[in-house]
Amino acid sequence: MALNDSLSPPLQVSQWFNTPEPLTLERLRGRVVVMHTFQMLCPGCVSHGVPQALRVHGLFPRDEVAVIGLHTVFEHHAVTGPAALRVFLHEYRIPFPVGIDQADTASPVxxxxxxxxxxxxxxxxxFDPAGRVRLSHFGQIDDLQLGAVIGQLLAEARPQPSLEGAPRPAGVAGGSPCADGACGVDK
Structure with a gap:
């Protein structure tokens, strides 16, 4: 996981669904944000991407992990407009916020x-809780791999307990019980 120290560019969205007001990455700071980009006519999106986003949305606490969808259409523009997307979101029962990526008048992307x-x-x-991109992956990504990234970012965001003054396990003398890659029992 490469850390990008700069903050992420803003989302350029023409319309939002499933949210009372437009979302920004700044408003989501403090949480891990998982953004799934998709097209409703993309077979990989329908069979893998959207179901994975639904699983992540259902699995992690919403105050720690935010899932957002980005309908980013670079083909079939005439049949994938907001009305069609609204029906798609209803039919696939997508509860998390979904934005429509702003069209570029000079490019299909x-x-x-x-x-x-x-x-x-x-x-x-x-995105990590500070708003930096920590993973960008094209194509299908295994649930376990994605979950590991999310878990690592959540662990980084939580305060780590201090071990200073903690009781030592029975049989462990003062000093470090482990050396040279192995731990032994103090006899």
Whole structure:
């Protein structure tokens, strides 16, 4: 996982669904954000990306992990507009916020997709609680791999307990019980 120290570019969204007000990455700071980009006519998105986003949304606490969808259309523009997306979101029972990536008048590739250098759909972008991109993956990503990234970011965000003054396990003398890659029992 490469850490990008700069903050992420803003999302350029023309319309939001499933949220009372437009979302920004700044408003989501403090949480891990998992952004799944998709097109409703993309077979990989429908069979893998959208179901994975639903699983992540259902698995992690919402105050720690936010899932957002980004409908980023770079083909079939005439049949994938907001009305069709509204029906798609209803039929697939997608409860999390979904934005429509802002079209670029000079290119078929939408603006947020360009800003993040995305290669296509499905793609997943994971932001740490500070708003930095920590994972950007094109194509299918295994649930376990994605879960490990999310878990690592959640662990990094939690305060780590101090071990100073903690009681030592029985049989362990003062000093470090482990050396040279092995731990022995103090006799």
């Amino acid at each position: 939408p603006l947020t997709m360009q800003a993040y250098g995305l290669q296509g759909t499905p793609s997943v972008v994971v």
